[in-house]
Every structure is written in C-alpha cells, then in structure tokens.
Amino acid sequence: MDKKQSRIDNIRKVMHMEKPDYIPIEHIITPEMAIEYAGYHIFDGLWETEKVIDAMRKAVPAFEGDFIRSTFYRSPRYYTSLEAKSFIQSKxxxxxxxxxxxxxxxxxxELIADVPAFLAGKCLPRLYKVFDKPEPYRSMALARGMMSLNRTFGPYNAAMGQLLEEEGLFVLTAASAEAPFDFLADLLRSFTGISKDVRRMPEKVIEACEALLPLMIQKAVVAPPTVDAMVFMPLHMPPYISDRVFDKMYWPTFAKMVDILTQKGYYLYIFFEGDWTRYYDHLVTLPEKRILGRFEYADPKAIKDKIGDKMALTGFYPVTLLAHGTESECIDKTKELVDILAPGGGYMFGFDKITTTIKDIQVNHLNAVNRYIRENGTY
Amino acid sequence: MDQKKKTQLFPFEDNQNTFHVEGERLEKIQELWEGDEAAFMNFIVGLLQ
Incomplete structure (x- = not known):
C-alpha cells in the first residue's frame, strides 16, 4: 500500500474511534508561512504564483506531517482585481x-425573502467596487478577475497536486463552509452589526439563519463524502455571544447543518475558535464518529472526558510555545497532551492556531515536537 | 430542503431555445446548466465568506 493511502486509512481509524496505528500529524505549513520560510517577501510571494509554488516546494518537504488541512490562500491578485473592500493587502x-x-x-x-438574489444583487456589489463601473467595463473587470483567479490557482493547484503526490500527502478538506450565524455575522452584518441585531431584532436573526442554511449546505457538498475530503467549518462567534443568543440563534441552524451533512456521509473538520468551555454540553449532542474537533483555548482533559469517545480531537497545543518556549518546554507540552488525548485513539496532533508567519515558530522546536510524536505516538 | 439554490440571474428557460435539442438530451443540458448555476451561487457565497 502506498504512503498516502496508508495515511488516509490511519485517519479513518482516528475518525471512527478505532485504535489507529499512530498519531497523525497535521502539517503546519500554510502558503504564507512557506513564502517566508523560502526567503521571499510575503508581498511578492502572494502576488507571484511561481514564488508561492517554489516556496511550497521548499517548505512542505522540510517538515513532518501526514496531511495538510488546506493549501488555499487569499490571493491579493484576485481580490485587488475585483477591487475588494473585504480583503485588503497590508503594507x-x-x-x-x-x-x-x-x-x-x-x-x-429582503434577505429572508430571496437569499440568492439579495447576496448576488445587493451584498456583492457593496463589497466589490468593480460592480460600480459602467458597462462594458464592469463585465470586463469581472471577467478579468476570473482570469486572474484562473491564472493564479490553475498553475498553483496543479503544482500542489503534484507536490503532495510526491510527498505521499493529501489535502484533508475539500470544502469550506460556515455556520449560518457566522456567515451572517462576518461580511453581511459585521461583528458590530450582529451584536446590535441579536438584541434589537432576534426573531429576524433566527429567520435569516434559517434562510441561509440551504446555501451553507450547498457550499459544503462540493465533493464526494470521504474521510480525505472533509468539510472545514471554522466557527467564529460563539465565544463572543451570550448563552441565550447561542441557544436561540447560533446553535439550532449550526446543529441542523451538522446533522444534514453527516447524514449525507460527510466528515467535518470543525475549528472551535476561541473558548468553548460554556458549550461542552452542546458538543456532546453532535453526531458521533464524523467530526474532527480542533480546539483553541480548552482544557484537554475535560474535553477528552466529555466527548473523547464521540469526536476526534486536535489542536490545544499553544503554537506560541514553539516561538517563545525552550525546546524542553515544547517537548513537555507535547508529552502532556499525548498522555491526555492519545489513549484509546481519536487524536491527531495539531496546534491551537493556524500559523501565518514563520515568526510564529522556531523551526528546531517544531522539528523536535514532531520527532517526539513520531517516536512516541505509535499504538 | 432545496440543495440547488441559484442566483436566478440566468434561468434555464431564458436560454433553452438556443439549444435546439429535445428529450433526454435537453434534460441533460438542463441538469448541467443548473449544476453550473449552483456552482455560480457557491462562487458568490465564497466571495462573501
């Protein structure tokens, strides 16, 4: 059996709460981090496709890992060509x-009455100034944006496919979807706007989440449901809302979305961003053996005890320790987490945050941590 | 639950006269057209994520 297939089979055991052969390691590299690792300026690397490809070719083989969550990056070449207000490259x-x-x-x-028409006709033009141009420049500019997207990600995705194949790696997630409340809170109403709405018009927020749900599901089901094509769901707002808002406005459509996707056979990689301590009792009710839960600020023992036999776990490890701790502190933390989370299976090694800069880590510390997992993470 | 949400900007009915086909082939073209429309909707949602 080839390396990639044996890694997929091992991850399937983790997801199904069977004893795996070893603890899988999530590869830490992101394109932004790779660009800096390869010695390019982040500005140049994100604009020039050949540089980000070269950077990934250097950075991916340099570190241990059994899979990469995603090789996607937000291309300034694409967003700039659409004159985006939502994603802007800093100096x-x-x-x-x-x-x-x-x-x-x-x-x-208006949103609730016709979600697609409202998103396409109202929201999009407000976030992308390209739509303000008179015809025929508007259509031309949009076509140019699509061309930039294809010229960036066509060669990039082909190169990544080849690189990962050579390394026996694979991208774990095939789609990225949001919980309806998060989608509403992010670029539609913003953090400030939704914070007012949940108090002033809670019923409208609930109706909007219900109206958005089918589209959020549609965005998730773009690939066949297999363990190596998970749906990535980063959850943003729960740490910032009250229990009442969470119970009435966030959880119902999120839980329904999870139920529908798992019933269709999908595996979900859910990033529980921030502190979810208040919601552990809700997590117990989620479907079993279909979710990889990544935790940022959490008590690993409490989580393992509460949901460790239902949900595969990852995260917890403070990535800041790699930058600011000593090597022995880094190893001690690895050992601590392995001792708590690995027994019985259901654990993949990963960090609490997604790394975006090489300054987030010290390379020798990361290598020492990965080496510890390889040497001590077999069952 | 309807899982083929579309923008409604490019309805199949407005364009089917250009295909000059009938029967199963027309149904297949409609299916593909609506698949593209759903993908286009996903593209728009992606720009709002």
Missing part, C-alpha cells in the same frame, strides 16, 4: 479582513 503584505458590512439592519426581510 507588510498580509491579506487582512477589515470590519466591513454589506447588509443594513433594515434589510433582513
């Missing part, structure tokens, strides 16, 4: 998401 080169919104508080009824 330093990183693509950042300013606080913008594309829907007003008096437009809930």
């Amino acid at each position: 330093e080169g990183f693509v950042q998401h300013p606080e913008v919104h594309s829907m007003e508080d008096d437009e809930y009824d």
Whole structure:
C-alpha cells in the first residue's frame, strides 16, 4: 500500500474511534508561512504564483506531517482585481479582513425573502467596487478577475497536486463552509452589526439563519463524502455571544447543518475558535464518529472526558510555545497532551492556531515536537 | 430542503431555445446548466465568506 493511502486509512481509524496505528500529524505549513520560510517577501510571494509554488516546494518537504488541512490562500491578485473592500493587502503584505458590512439592519426581510438574489444583487456589489463601473467595463473587470483567479490557482493547484503526490500527502478538506450565524455575522452584518441585531431584532436573526442554511449546505457538498475530503467549518462567534443568543440563534441552524451533512456521509473538520468551555454540553449532542474537533483555548482533559469517545480531537497545543518556549518546554507540552488525548485513539496532533508567519515558530522546536510524536505516538 | 439554490440571474428557460435539442438530451443540458448555476451561487457565497 502506498504512503498516502496508508495515511488516509490511519485517519479513518482516528475518525471512527478505532485504535489507529499512530498519531497523525497535521502539517503546519500554510502558503504564507512557506513564502517566508523560502526567503521571499510575503508581498511578492502572494502576488507571484511561481514564488508561492517554489516556496511550497521548499517548505512542505522540510517538515513532518501526514496531511495538510488546506493549501488555499487569499490571493491579493484576485481580490485587488475585483477591487475588494473585504480583503485588503497590508503594507507588510498580509491579506487582512477589515470590519466591513454589506447588509443594513433594515434589510433582513429582503434577505429572508430571496437569499440568492439579495447576496448576488445587493451584498456583492457593496463589497466589490468593480460592480460600480459602467458597462462594458464592469463585465470586463469581472471577467478579468476570473482570469486572474484562473491564472493564479490553475498553475498553483496543479503544482500542489503534484507536490503532495510526491510527498505521499493529501489535502484533508475539500470544502469550506460556515455556520449560518457566522456567515451572517462576518461580511453581511459585521461583528458590530450582529451584536446590535441579536438584541434589537432576534426573531429576524433566527429567520435569516434559517434562510441561509440551504446555501451553507450547498457550499459544503462540493465533493464526494470521504474521510480525505472533509468539510472545514471554522466557527467564529460563539465565544463572543451570550448563552441565550447561542441557544436561540447560533446553535439550532449550526446543529441542523451538522446533522444534514453527516447524514449525507460527510466528515467535518470543525475549528472551535476561541473558548468553548460554556458549550461542552452542546458538543456532546453532535453526531458521533464524523467530526474532527480542533480546539483553541480548552482544557484537554475535560474535553477528552466529555466527548473523547464521540469526536476526534486536535489542536490545544499553544503554537506560541514553539516561538517563545525552550525546546524542553515544547517537548513537555507535547508529552502532556499525548498522555491526555492519545489513549484509546481519536487524536491527531495539531496546534491551537493556524500559523501565518514563520515568526510564529522556531523551526528546531517544531522539528523536535514532531520527532517526539513520531517516536512516541505509535499504538 | 432545496440543495440547488441559484442566483436566478440566468434561468434555464431564458436560454433553452438556443439549444435546439429535445428529450433526454435537453434534460441533460438542463441538469448541467443548473449544476453550473449552483456552482455560480457557491462562487458568490465564497466571495462573501
């Protein structure tokens, strides 16, 4: 059996709560981090496809890993060509998401009445200035944006496919989808806007989440449901809302989305961003053996005890320790997490945050940690 | 639950006269057209994520 297939089979055992052969390691590399690792300026690397490809070719083989969560990056070449207000490249080169919104508080009824028409006709033009141009420049500019997308990700995706095949690796997720409340809170109403809406018009927020649900599911089901084509769901808002708002407005459509996707056979990689301590009792009710839960700030023992026989676990490891700790502190933390989370299976090694810069780590510390997992992570 | 949400900007009915086909082939073209429309909707959602 080839390396890639044996890695997929091992991950399947982790997801099904069977004893795996060894603890799988999530490869830490992201394109942004690879660009810096290869010695390019982040600004140049994100614009020039050949540089990001070269960077990934250097960085991926340099570190241990059994899979990569995603090789996607937000291309400034694409967003700039669409004149985006939502994703802007900073002077330093990183693509950042300013606080913008594309829907007003008096437009809930319009959204609920016809979600696709509202998103396409109202929200999109407000976030992408290319739509303000007179014809024929508007159509031309949009076509040019699509061309930039194809000229960037056509060669990039082909090169990544080849690179991962050579390394016996694979991309674990095939789609990225949001919980309806998060989608509403991000670029539609913004953090500030949704924070007011949940108090002033809770019923409209609930109706909007229900109306958005079919589209969020549609965005998730783009590949056949297999363990090496998971749906990535980063969850944003729960740490910032009250228990009442979570129970009434966030959880119902999120839980329904998870139920529908898992019933269709999908595996979900859910990133529980922030602190979910208040919601452990909700997590117990999620479907079994279909979810890889990544935790940022959490008590690993409490999570393992509460849901460790239902949900595969990853995360927890503070990536800042790799940058600021000593090598022995890094190893001690690895051992601590392995001792708590690995027994019985259901654990993949990964960090609490997604790394975007090489400054997030010290390379020798990362290598020492990965070596520890390889040497001590067999069952 | 309807899993083929579309923008409604490019309805099949507005374009089917250009295909000059009938029967199973027309049904197949409609299926592909609507698949493209759903993918286009996903593209728009992606721009709003």
